Amino acid sequence: MPLPGALAPLRHPVFRNLWIAGLAANTGLWVQNTGAAWLMTSLAPSPVMVSLVQASSMLPVFLLALPAGAIADILDRRRTLIAAQLWMACMGLLVALLTFSGELGAWGLLAITFGIGAGTAAIFPAMAATTPELVPREDLVQAIALNGIGFNLARATGPAVGGFTIALAGVEASFVLATIGFFVMVGALLLWRREVPARSLPPEHLWPAMRSGIFFVVASPGLRAAILRACAFFFFTAAVWGLLPLLVRVRLGLGPDAFGLMLTAMGAGAVAGGFLLPTLAGQATRGTLVFRFSLLAAASLLLLGAWPHWLPAGLGMVGFGFAWIGASSALQAAAQLASPAWVRARAIGIYQLSFFGALALGSALWGMLGEWIGIAYALVLAAILGTVTAVLVRPWRLEPPRASEAPASALPLPDAPAAELAGLLGEDSGRVLEVVHYTVAAADRVRFLAVMGEMRRMRIRSGARVWRLYEDIAHPERFAELWTVENWTEHLREAGRLDAADRATLARAAAFHNGDGAPEATRYLNLQP
Structure with missing residues (x-):
């Protein structure tokens, strides 16, 4: 019953x-x-x-x-x-x-x-x-x-x-x-008898x-x-x-x-x-x-x-x-x-x-x-x-907004780290700068900026300490999204912190890119404390 x-x-x-x-x-x-x-x-x-x-x-x-x-x-x-x-x-x-x-x-x-x-x-x-x-x-x-x-x-x-x-x-x-x-x-x-979840990264x-x-x-x-x-x-x-x-x-x-x-x-x-x-x-x-x-x-x-x-x-x-x-x-x-x-x-x-x-x-x-x-x-x-x-x-809503359907877009994927830098990557590394480059048509600029507002909140929720969006002065169709995390381990944690709604936001942003394939993604390690 x-x-x-x-x-x-x-x-x-x-x-x-x-x-x-x-x-x-x-x-x-x-x-x-x-x-x-x-x-x-x-x-x-x-x-x-x-x-x-x-x-x-x-x-x-x-x-x-x-x-x-x-x-x-x-x-x-x-x-x-x-x-x-x-x-x-x-x-x-x-x-x-x-x-x-x-x-x-x-x-x-x-x-x-x-x-x-x-x-x-x-x-x-x-x-x-x-x-x-x-x-x-x-x-x-x-x-x-x-x-x-x-x-x-x-x-x-x-x-x-x-x-x-x-x-x-x-x-x-x-x-x-x-x-x-x-x-x-x-x-x-x-x-x-609680089953402790397995950790792939240190606490x-x-x-x-x-x-x-x-x-x-x-x-x-x-x-x-x-x-x-x-x-x-x-x-x-x-x-x-x-x-x-x-x-x-x-x-x-x-x-x-x-x-x-x-x-x-x-x-x-x-x-x-x-x-x-x-x-x-x-x-x-x-x-x-x-x-x-x-x-x-x-x-x-x-x-x-x-x-x-x-x-x-x-x-x-x-x-x-x-x-x-x-x-x-x-x-x-x-x-x-x-x-x-x-x-x-x-x-x-x-x-x-x-x-x-x-x-x-x-x-x-x-x-x-x-x-x-x-x-x-x-x-x-x-x-x-x-x-x-x-x-x-009362105007502050407790219900999440209805998520719009994400387009089928190739997501930005950075290259694997070089072997000679592997020893520098970990909890003791310097800050990691992540950059994604977009090329966006002028007609899509306003809608792209609105989606990037969602991207800012998503990056901060998943661990970003600083987030910025830059526009190329000579070529206004080019944008660079930059954000930093504390170290390489925190960068690895980012992917596990993204939920379905976050991945849908990533796909909507990538859909505005007019270049060949996905937007270019790169990562940089701060070598000076």
Whole structure:
């Protein structure tokens, strides 16, 4: 019997095992977050300090997402995930011991929360880049949605478990429970026998890998649009994370069990949204879905801020959870599909750096604003500004443009390196200059230049550090395309980084060449550092 919608990826055993273990680990993470937020209301009960709990858990992702993504692309992702999960378990044990002993202060709590956030910073890009390895492409979007469902199932159960655990056994017990969840994920990762892809070239070094990831994102319009719209959504919705503990305790006058139930209501809305997402995705584009979910999130913020009663607040949290899972799944799917395998963890790391940065900044700023003008006014203002911003960023498209059919053209192919220079070619070589010469009819000049704009983005995405197009002053029908890469090994990596759309762009450019055969391609080695 086929599984419905978002559950279809569970038929793949490794994905299923890691998903179940991830549910336990994420539940533990939400239990820990609930305990930390509630403990801070006793250690330092001010809106700024309480909001800094959320900010300190998200800030490491902002700081470490890019190097973590580069490491996940360079090293074995399974080992990276095991190391990060063990680190989080050690931090969980530490905060439990310090709380038991009564030695934990407000700033110590923030420091350990930051440490746990550092573990999540390493896990997020590695796990996101691993998902396409675990399911076929046709199940990828559903797998992303299912990961969101799992995360929000944890959000639905974790805060409630955390709240009741705090009420029954104290906040230190919640930290112990969270640590157990972290160790469950360690066990599942140890059981996973990942086939490490064979490498024909040596792995990249950390700094060049980070730089390649940045250049790729800069030259990828679809990924830039996903990042912009994610920042616009998460900055304003961060008001909930920064202000919810005080909203429950001060404005609603309720206790830790109610705080857990509010987060459970949000998780329930997110789970419902995750199950409905495949149906909704078939009725509208990703960009349209993100816009609609942004409006729903703004309406939920308005409910939270406008009425000081648990019922509208609970309804607002359900709507907020629905909007959160819908927008975050659509945005992450757009980022995933815009990122090829060789750079996926880095690209997702930069995407996560951006939206977690927006969350961390928004959580802190909305907390400060809540202290200045009041919790209710801050939430209402976030709703209004979030709506305006959603309208402003809507023109940035999340769907890739429809690729035009590539003509049958001979592609430029450089001559093989001379034998006497073979010893100079490798990671330690100087920069490599690559040149392609075109002869283009005057009537085709405008269209050729438009295609060369696509070529520039393609070359930068695949590793070029400098790209230029020159026109012969004496013979304006002649053009020279030049670009440089860091060394010979990076040049060899270029071919493996080109996808079908990139090769179609190469063919369209070559089709404008009026000379005999393909455009002439040459390579030059810089002999002076």
